[in-house]
Amino acid sequence: MAAPAVIELDNLCKTYGDHRAVDHLSLSIQKGEIFGLLGPNGAGKTTTILMMLGLTEPTSGMVRVCGIDPVRNPIEVKRKVGYLPDDVGFYHHMTGLENLLYTAALNGIPRAEAEKRAWELLEKVDLTDAARKKAGTYSRGMRQRLGLADVLMKRPEVIILDEPTLGIDPEGVRELLRLIRDLSRHEGITVLLSSHQLHHVQKICDRVGLFVGGRLLAEGNIERLAQQLFLQDAYVIHVVASPLDASLRSKIEAIPGVNKVEQTEDGWDVYCQTDVSAAISQTIIESGSSLFHLSRRDFGLDEIYHRYFEGRDVREGQ
Amino acid sequence: MYVKASKEERWANDVFSYVKRWSERLKVGALDEKKRARGANSAFSAIVKKELADYLTSWRMIILIALILLTCFGSLYTAMTTIRDALDSSEEAKEIAKGAYLFLKLFTVSDGTLPSFLTFVSFLGPLLGIALGFDAINSERNRGTLSRLMAQPIPRDYVINGKFVAALLLNAVLFLSLGLLVMALGILVLGIPPTFEEFARMVCFLLLCLVYIAFWLNLGILFSVVFRQAATSALSSMAVWLFFNLFYSMIVEVFAKSFLQSDAITSVEQAVGRQELVLGLMRLSPSYLFNESTTALLSPDVRTLGIVTVEQTAGAVAAPLPFSQSLLLIWPQATALIAATLICFAVAYWLFMRQEIRASG
Numbered sequence: 183m184a185a186p187a188v189i190e191l192d193n194l195c196k197t198y199g200d201h202r203a204v205d206h207l208s209l210s211i212q213k214g215e216i217f218g219l220l221g222p223n224g225a226g227k228t229t230t231i232l233m234m235l236g237l238t239e240p241t242s243g244m245v246r247v248c249g250i251d252p253v254r255n256p257i258e259v260k261r262k263v264g265y266l267p268d269d270v271g272f273y274h275h276m277t278g279l280e281n282l283l284y285t286a287a288l289n290g291i292p293r294a295e296a297e298k299r300a301w302e303l304l305e306k307v308d309l310t311d312a313a314r315k316k317a318g319t320y321s322r323g324m325r326q327r328l329g330l331a332d333v334l335m336k337r338p339e340v341i342i343l344d345e346p347t348l349g350i351d352p353e354g355v356r357e358l359l360r361l362i363r364d365l366s367r368h369e370g371i372t373v374l375l376s377s378h379q380l381h382h383v384q385k386i387c388d389r390v391g392l393f394v395g396g397r398l399l400a401e402g403n404i405e406r407l408a409q410q411l412f413l414q415d416a417y418v419i420h421v422v423a424s425p426l427d428a429s430l431r432s433k434i435e436a437i438p439g440v441n442k443v444e445q446t447e448d449g450w451d452v453y454c455q456t457d458v459s460a461a462i463s464q465t466i467i468e469s470g471s472s473l474f475h476l477s478r479r480d481f482g483l484d485e486i487y488h489r490y491f492e493g494r495d496v497r498e499g500q
Numbered sequence: 501m502y503v504k505a506s507k508e509e510r511w512a513n514d515v516f517s518y519v520k521r522w523s524e525r526l527k528v529g530a531l532d533e534k535k536r537a538r539g540a541n542s543a544f545s546a547i548v549k550k551e552l553a554d555y556l557t558s559w560r561m562i563i564l565i566a567l568i569l570l571t572c573f574g575s576l577y578t579a580m581t582t583i584r585d586a587l588d589s590s591e592e593a594k595e596i597a598k599g600a601y602l603f604l605k606l607f608t609v610s611d612g613t614l615p616s617f618l619t620f621v622s623f624l625g626p627l628l629g630i631a632l633g634f635d636a637i638n639s640e641r642n643r644g645t646l647s648r649l650m651a652q653p654i655p656r657d658y659v660i661n662g663k664f665v666a667a668l669l670l671n672a673v674l675f676l677s678l679g680l681l682v683m684a685l686g687i688l689v690l691g692i693p694p695t696f697e698e699f700a701r702m703v704c705f706l707l708l709c710l711v712y713i714a715f716w717l718n719l720g721i722l723f724s725v726v727f728r729q730a731a732t733s734a735l736s737s738m739a740v741w742l743f744f745n746l747f748y749s750m751i752v753e754v755f756a757k758s759f760l761q762s763d764a765i766t767s768v769e770q771a772v773g774r775q776e777l778v779l780g781l782m783r784l785s786p787s788y789l790f791n792e793s794t795t796a797l798l799s800p801d802v803r804t805l806g807i808v809t810v811e812q813t814a815g816a817v818a819a820p821l822p823f824s825q826s827l828l829l830i831w832p833q834a835t836a837l838i839a840a841t842l843i844c845f846a847v848a849y850w851l852f853m854r855q856e857i858r859a860s861g
Contacts, residue, residue, distance in 0.1 A: 271644025
């Protein structure tokens with residue numbers, strides 16, 4: 183944690199009339215990290231992003247991007263940050279290449295350098311063949327890739343992608359995510375991406391923040407997220423053994439930390455608070471059953487997400 | 501002693517290095533600033549260039565410009581034939597023509613088949629302005645390019661300023677070249693060169709046209725900021741244009757009919773006062789202001805734009821006004837037109853700067 187954070191939010195709030203879009207959000211993102219901002223539609227993701235770019239003023243709280251305050255100095259921030267909006271648009275009557283060159287001109291990049299860089303980036307996002315076609319003829323996936331190239335024209339230190347995978351076919355998503363990961367790994371660019379599609383984010387993010395109703399409910403890698411959200415059943419251990427009978431079941435349930443045991447197709451799922459795999463295997467072996475398989479099931483974001491929202495009503499009731 | 505000296509020396513050195521570092525930093529800072537300013541300028545000119553290219557290649561503009569060229573040259577042709585016929589009829593006419601600002605008649609004369617150049621410009625100019633402005637901001641918003649544009653390191657007002665400057669530039673080029681072409685054709689066909697005064701009047705007329713079109717352009721831009729749909733903004737601008745061009749004068753006339761012929765008028769002062777009120781109402785319309793001022797500019801015989809009593813005209817020599825006096829005559833009108841234009845732009849600018857930039861919203 184020695185390196186200064188590239189993006190730092192502290193108690194950030196934004197209210198529209200009575201509606202609180204962002205509620206005391208604190209977050210810090212390190213250099214070179216891929217951070218996924220995860221939440222359902224209307225959670226305040228886009229508002230947060232706009233505040234980072236200085237396109238919307240926060241009601242209260244502090245934002246620092248690359249050490250710069252976007253409220254006071256938005257242009258300086260925009261020099262360092264590339265932003266891909268969720269429904270990125272291009273000038274239809276201009277070709278893909280011309281669109282990139284226009285962005286370069288707005289960034290004050292000299293023409294010759296801009297052209298060289300545009301071709302490099304077009305090759306990177308695999309649009310070389312379509313470079314001279316009108317942007318109006320591009321498919322959604324192509325537009326998103328051109329958007330990524332567009333964002334990279336100014337050689338940003340940070341890129342912020344708002345719902346980058348929305349409306350693209352699976353192959354396109356895979357391609358786009360691979361590109362984003364490569365950028366982060368090879369060029370050290372910090373990436374912040376927002377999404378409501380969990381399995382996309384899960385694949386490439388170093389850290390994820392779960393963002394609901396303007397508040398950050400949990401953050402960390404997938405594992406920590408699970409722990410923060412489900413204090414009770416943080417781990418699920420899948421056991422396949424023979425025979426699995428009632429006495430064994432009661433023994434396992436007696437292990438401290440185990441909450442419940444559920445029957446699945448080929449064995450049992452043991453829900454527990456801490457990782458008690460060792461105790462479970464020992465119990466099974468001591469009882470004389472033969473253990474075929476024992477594995478800790480990792481939570482996917484999908485599951486975290488699903489279980490979070492499933493349990494929301496219960497929690498709110500409390 | 502030695503130690504003390506070295507201390508002082510060190511201190512002096514420190515100060516020196518501080519000063520040096522500061523001066524270097526200042527120099528670098530100044531350089532940075534210059535570089536940045538140049539970058540900003542190039543960004544602004546990039547926007548203007550792109551917008552100009554967009555206008556010049558869009559079908560909408562090509563059709564409108566073709567329409568304007570066609571109608572203007574049509575009206576010029578009729579004006580020329582009328583004037584030439586008059587000139588050819590006798591030798592004396594030529595002599596009279598030299599003193600009668602014949603050249604300016606090119607813009608105002610018509611033989612009844614086609615309206616004059618002036619009428620066409622006052623009719624089509626606003627249309628051109630509206631066509632240039634009505635989708636300036638909302639089309640960017642609807643295509644999703646506005647948020648991308650806003651994410652670039654440019655001040656927000658560059659977008660709206662750039663569009664305005666590009667549209668104005670296009671208008672300036674179009675109307676100045678049109679005006680100069682008319683002059684050239686006039687010389688060729690009529691064989692009479694314009695005097696300097698006529699030339700100055702023509703240039704002022706063209707500038708006035710530019711201001712008038714800029715007003716409608718800014719109205720279009722204002723509506724493009726206010727309304728999210730391009731069609732709504734186009735129709736609203738057209739509605740305002742129709743209202744001022746056709747209905748406003750009708751409404752004022754209806755009001756004037758009862759107001760001026762009322763039995764309540766007892767004195768001359770009251771009659772004049774009421775007449776002036778009606779005129780003042782008329783002058784709220786930008787198209788009325790434009791017509792008044794262009795008429796005064798192109799017809800030096802127009803001696804006043806207000807009401808004149810018989811006593812005031814008594815003893816006046818019926819001669820055309822000199823250019824400076826005509827200019828003085830239209831000064832308030834021109835000022836009002838420019839003010840209206842600026843107000844429109846200021847409101848559009850203010851609204852745009854306060855508006856939330858959202859990709860979808």
